[in-house]
Amino acid sequence: MTWVAFSIFSITTLxxxxxxxxxxxxxxxxxxxxGLYLTGGLRPLMALGSISWNSINSFTLSPVPxxxxxxAIILRCGIAERFYQxxxxxxxxxxxxxxxxxxxxxxxxxxxxxxSVATAGTIGTVTIxxxxxxxxxxxxxxxxxxxxxxxxxxxxxxxxxxxxCSIVDESVxxxxxxxxxxxxxxxxxxxxxxxxxxxxxxxLAPANAEDxxxxxxxxxxxxxxxxxxxxxxxxxxxxxxxxATEAAAIGVFVSFVIxxxxxxxxxxxxxxxxxxxxxxxxxxxxxxxxxxxxSYGLAYSGVSRALTEYVLSLELSSFxxxxxxxxxxxxxGCLIDGSSMMLLTLPVLYPIITAxxxxxxxxxxxxxxxxxxxxxxxxxxxxxxxxxxLSNGRPFAEVARGSLxxxxxxxxxxxxLWFVPEIVLWLPKQxxxxx
Amino acid sequence: MVLSALSIAVITIIVCAEVLxxxxxxxxxxxxxxxxxxxxxxxxxxxxAWTFRNGGFIRVDLLYLNxxxxxxxxxxxxxxxxGTAVLIIYTYYxxxxxxxxxATHVTSIYVTRTPLWIPQLVMPVGSALLTISxxxxxxxxxxxxxxxxARREDQQKNSMPEVDSWL
Numbered sequence: 001m002t003w004v005a006f007s008i009f010s011i012t013t014l015x016x017x018x019x020x021x022x023x024x025x026x027x028x029x030x031x032x033x034x035g036l037y038l039t040g041g042l043r044p045l046m047a048l049g050s051i052s053w054n055s056i057n058s059f060t061l062s063p064v065p066x067x068x069x070x071x072a073i074i075l076r077c078g079i080a081e082r083f084y085q086x087x088x089x090x091x092x093x094x095x096x097x098x099x100x101x102x103x104x105x106x107x108x109x110x111x112x113x114x115x116s117v118a119t120a121g122t123i124g125t126v127t128i129x130x131x132x133x134x135x136x137x138x139x140x141x142x143x144x145x146x147x148x149x150x151x152x153x154x155x156x157x158x159x160x161x162x163x164x165c166s167i168v169d170e171s172v173x174x175x176x177x178x179x180x181x182x183x184x185x186x187x188x189x190x191x192x193x194x195x196x197x198x199x200x201x202x203x204l205a206p207a208n209a210e211d212x213x214x215x216x217x218x219x220x221x222x223x224x225x226x227x228x229x230x231x232x233x234x235x236x237x238x239x240x241x242x243x244a245t246e247a248a249a250i251g252v253f254v255s256f257v258i259x260x261x262x263x264x265x266x267x268x269x270x271x272x273x274x275x276x277x278x279x280x281x282x283x284x285x286x287x288x289x290x291x292x293x294x295s296y297g298l299a300y301s302g303v304s305r306a307l308t309e310y311v312l313s314l315e316l317s318s319f320x321x322x323x324x325x326x327x328x329x330x331x332x333g334c335l336i337d338g339s340s341m342m343l344l345t346l347p348v349l350y351p352i353i354t355a356x357x358x359x360x361x362x363x364x365x366x367x368x369x370x371x372x373x374x375x376x377x378x379x380x381x382x383x384x385x386x387x388x389x390l391s392n393g394r395p396f397a398e399v400a401r402g403s404l405x406x407x408x409x410x411x412x413x414x415x416x417l418w419f420v421p422e423i424v425l426w427l428p429k430q431x432x433x434x435x
Numbered sequence: 436m437v438l439s440a441l442s443i444a445v446i447t448i449i450v451c452a453e454v455l456x457x458x459x460x461x462x463x464x465x466x467x468x469x470x471x472x473x474x475x476x477x478x479x480x481x482x483x484a485w486t487f488r489n490g491g492f493i494r495v496d497l498l499y500l501n502x503x504x505x506x507x508x509x510x511x512x513x514x515x516x517x518g519t520a521v522l523i524i525y526t527y528y529x530x531x532x533x534x535x536x537x538a539t540h541v542t543s544i545y546v547t548r549t550p551l552w553i554p555q556l557v558m559p560v561g562s563a564l565l566t567i568s569x570x571x572x573x574x575x576x577x578x579x580x581x582x583x584x585a586r587r588e589d590q591q592k593n594s595m596p597e598v599d600s601w602l
Contacts, residue, residue, distance in 0.1 A: 019498050020499065021499030045528050048532070049558070064475075
């Protein structure tokens with residue numbers, strides 16, 4: 001079979017299976033295995049065992065369940081509300097008031113718990129009723145929560161990044177460190193946007209006389225634990241004390257301590273955290289196996305090589321290639337959730353981007369930003385659904401409209417990353433210099 | 436459910452091993468680089484069937500959710516039939532892989548020299564259990580397909596935590 005026929009076969013199989021609602025992991029394995037059988041008979045199937053074994057028994061992936069446990073503990077221990085209230089007291093003076101605390105609360109909380117959706121949901125539960133009571137503009141509230149929540153996968157620790165690393169064979173520590181500056185910068189851009197909007201139109205975020213809580217030590221005490229947790233985890237990676245797995249284990253330990261401080265360290269919480277870890281880990285890592293089988297199928301049949309050569313023979317400038325990839329992810333992001341989208345496309349894209357000379361760390365950060373965009377673009381934007389569920393009967397369009405400006409900010413941000421790649425690459429270089 | 440409990444325990448073991456062995460006695464652990472990997476494999480494969488039964492496997496449900504009950508049952512049947520067939524082959528090759536590794540006495544490259552077939556054994560076991568679960572789904576879909584009363588199977592009926600996506 002020629003590679004063209006073969007790629008048409010693979011893509012058709014995959015699309016038909018997915019459209020019929022087949023579980024993504026099984027669809028990938030089916031496509032990969034049938035491709036292998038058609039090109040090489042039964043022989044290449046003998047590699048299935050070692051592919052599965054090697055893709056999971058890796059040091060890269062072992063932090064995944066640990067970070068989920070850490071996040072789930074943080075999520076349930078009751079720190080979210082206190083954290084938000086503490087933060088609100090300190091950030092009230094900024095233009096946009098509590099909207100600004102939405103962004104910061106979401107980004108810090110999301111970094112700690114690692115789930116964008118859970119963050120938007122948790123912080124949203126706390127803040128939406130309060131902000132609506134105070135007459136804040138609804139789309140602004142939803143937008144800030146949706147966008148703030150997505151920062152969780154860019155600001156490390158981030159599970160999406162770990163999975164990316166396991167596919168492209170990059171160092172998790174390096175990608176984590178690379179995510180820090182872009183994450184903070186993006187959060188800052190969101191805040192600038194809110195600030196400008198609110199200065200131009202103060203009625204979006206009315207000032208309220210009842211918020212005269214004092215900037216007490218108490219409120220500081222509520223803010224600090226999460227900052228400590230993140231700096232602990234990231235600091236140990238940056239300083240080179242710990243690998244990502246060790247940092248995750250330390251993170252779990254610290255999250256237990258924090259939960260104990262907030263009296264949230266109960267047996268049901270711990271149990272639920274582990275159940276969630278099992279469920280999510282199984283789901284994602286089985287897709288990883290699927291992606292690896294699919295990827296092996298593509299490589300074995302020569303599609304990867306032929307396609308890469310073909311793309312290179314077009315002599316696209318790397319910028320055009322990047323635009324094409326961006327477009328692909330924007331379209332897919334409307335249909336499929338982020339990590340599945342990444343796992344479906346990376347087997348095909350990985351050889352191409354490597355051959356085209358992209359920096360894999362830089363590309364990883366760009367992909368993560370694209371996934372973030374996918375989370376807040378309708379019709380399939382997980383964050384939007386969660387917020388809509390909490391919105392006290394506001395129309396879905398209002399949630400989507402509020403998020404739109406942030407999509408534009410993120411797209412501009414991608415462009416900025418393209419022209420100034422040092423935003424991503426600077427910090428990892430510093431780390432290398434330290435070590 | 437037994438499986439899920441087992442997997443949770445396995446994860447807990449990973450966590451405890453990691454936290455205790457590394458952060459407290461970081462210098463002395465020789466197994467800490469190798470065992471988390473094995474435990475992760477065990478966690479993933481032994482949790483597969485349970486995750487599947489609880490609707491934890493994600494799918495692209497844009498079209499699927501708009502299918503009528505008949506079509507849903509039909510799609511479920513075809514998909515799980517394909518899934519079962521593929522998984523049987525997959526399980527067979529995992530089994531073969533472990534047999535090979537047992538026969539050739541492959542050991543880990545670490546100090547413990549663990550014979551690799553032991554941690555690898557969970558792969559065919561987990562995969563076989565998943566196959567059985569998918570087969571059950573297929574049978575249920577077949578029943579719905581032939582019975583007059585074709586209701587949509589509610590995959591999320593088990594009370595799972597609300598928070599779903601960790602990604």
